[in-house]
Amino acid sequence: MAVSICAGCGSAEVSRFFRAENVPVFCNVLWPTREEALAAPRAEIDLACCGGCGLIWNTAYDPSLVEYRARYENSLHFSPRFQQYARGLARRLIDGYHLEGARVVEIGCGQGDFLRMLAQEGCRCVGFDPSYAPKAEGRGENAPGMRIVRDYYGPQHAGEAADLVCSRHVLEHIARPLEFLAMVRRSLEPGEDSRGEPGGEASIAGGGVPVFFVEVPNAMATLVDLAVWDVIYEHCCYFTAVSLRELLERAGFEVLRVSEEFDGQFLAAEARPRRGGSVCGPDPAAVEEVMRLCGKFEMSYQEKVSNWRAQLREMSSRDRCAAAWGAGSKGVTFLNVLAPDSSVVETVVDLNPRKQGLFVPGVALQVMAPEELQSTRPDVVVVMNRVYAEEVRAMLSGLGVAAELVVA
Ligand SMILES: [Zn+2]
Structure with missing residues (x-):
């Protein structure tokens, strides 16, 4: 990813603030043998923050190193605490947007754990994920009214009509997040089919406007609570409320709500296609605060790492x-x-x-x-x-x- 220009807003006001070398390219690909694990590919992280919108990204990120296949495994659904959260979220979205029986598209559905919850609540669901492995161990059956396509979501799938499009823990893996969101936004346009021509099936049920739900890790948890172990190569972008909102607005969405979830560790946004109207741009004070936190992150990170080293050495002694x-x-x-x-x-x-x-x-x-x-x-x-x-x-x-x- 380019060092000099923000991938969110195009601003050239960019500050690099943190480097880590030799990190595993994949944290969520484990290896069948010790030898392969020792030889696992490594790369460099070089984080920058944008003074225009507060987006944080890895300027050293090389998307060609990162391909999501069946070996990729990052399901958190084996934790009861996480399941409880996901179930509550499914309920909240269905109740809040009257989505009983609605059509749902999930971009990056993994093994379909969240999609299954929505299908069990009566939604008709289609998920897209290149790492989908139907025979994966511990994976539940597809619920009635649910199917999964083993593919990256792209413009070729835009004809898939939806009342709710959701994408959880995907955006932070995408090197060009604005283009991705703009593509999702176009797919929600009524009266256009997958080739972008008028006359296709409208992505709108009963005259309602489709809702887009996006969830990402909350970079504030990394910067403020020093969840430093969350800085990983797979995440090329890191979002705070201000940068997520700005990105959605730039992509043509009206942001209905941005909230911190899961004990502040996730950031969730609900949005719908914007019909005209202007947006006010990112709050400069919020961007400045992100910049300030980034400025002291390297020191806080090193401090946390040395404390842990001392603690581990003490255990060993x-x-x-x-x-x-x-x-x-x-x-x-x-x-x-x-x-x-x-x-x-x-x-x-x-x-x-x-x-x-x-x-x-x-x-x-x-x-x-x-x-x-x-x-x-x-x-x-x-x-x-x-x-x-x-x-x-x-x-x-x-x-x-x-x-x-x-x-x-
Ligand atoms: Zn920016």
């Missing part, structure tokens, strides 16, 4: 052993950034059966089922996300594992 709970983005980043000190973490566990038995890129630790902790008996369990601390505590107690619980 006292012959304590640790386990990591969660082999997703945060866990993989934690283990790699803190290597070699992270070798005191002897076990990594994950609830997702599709990850178990595979090896973490870089540090090449094998992912186990949580039950494995009954035999490894760690002194400390490092939970990768504080949101899951309570459910992990309950599961550890259920397993009879008495370990000290700390949040990464």
Whole structure:
């Protein structure tokens, strides 16, 4: 991605503020053998922030390194806490926009976990995802009224009529987010078919205006709460409320609501196609605040990393052993950034059966089922996300594992 021009608003007022070298290209592709995990591709992160709209992006990002295939696995749906959130979200969207029986398109539906929830509520659902693997272990059946196309969503699918288009945790993976949103916006235009010609099936049911729901990680959680393990190569863009709103408006949407969800870790926006009218542009004070936080991020990051190094060395000197709970983005980043000190973490566990038995890129630790902790008996369990601390505590107690619980 270009260094000098913002991928959101085109501004040249760009400040680079954080670099990380040798990070795994994929945190969410685990490897069948230790050797492959050790040799997993690595690349560089070089973050910049735009003074025009507050968008943060990786200027060193090379999309040709990142192709989403069936091996890509980032489902969070094995966590009861996450499921509860997703179910509540499905309900809120259906109730809020009167979507009973509505047509839903999900862009980047993964294995269809969220789509299934909407289908179970009576929606007619189509999902698109290149990493869709119908026979994936632990994957539920498709609900009636639901189908998934194994493909990237593109203009060729725009004829798929929808009352709700949703896209969760996709936009941050897209190098040209404005073009992507503009493409989605065009697909919601009534009376045009997939070739952009008049006369196709309208994307509007019963005269209502289709709703677009987009959810991304909240960069404020990274910048303010120092969720530093969220800085990963797969995410080429990082959004705060101001940059997400600006991007949607530039793409031709009217933003109905932007909210922080999931304990502030996600940012969700609801929007609909804008019919004329002007927009006021990003709030300069909000952009300035993002710039200020970016300016001190490198120092806060280094401080957090050295604190963790000290903590891990202390564990090691006292012959304590640790386990990591969660082999997703945060866990993989934690283990790699803190290597070699992270070798005191002897076990990594994950609830997702599709990850178990595979090896973490870089540090090449094998992912186990949580039950494995009954035999490894760690002194400390490092939970990768504080949101899951309570459910992990309950599961550890259920397993009879008495370990000290700390949040990464
Ligand atoms: Zn910008």
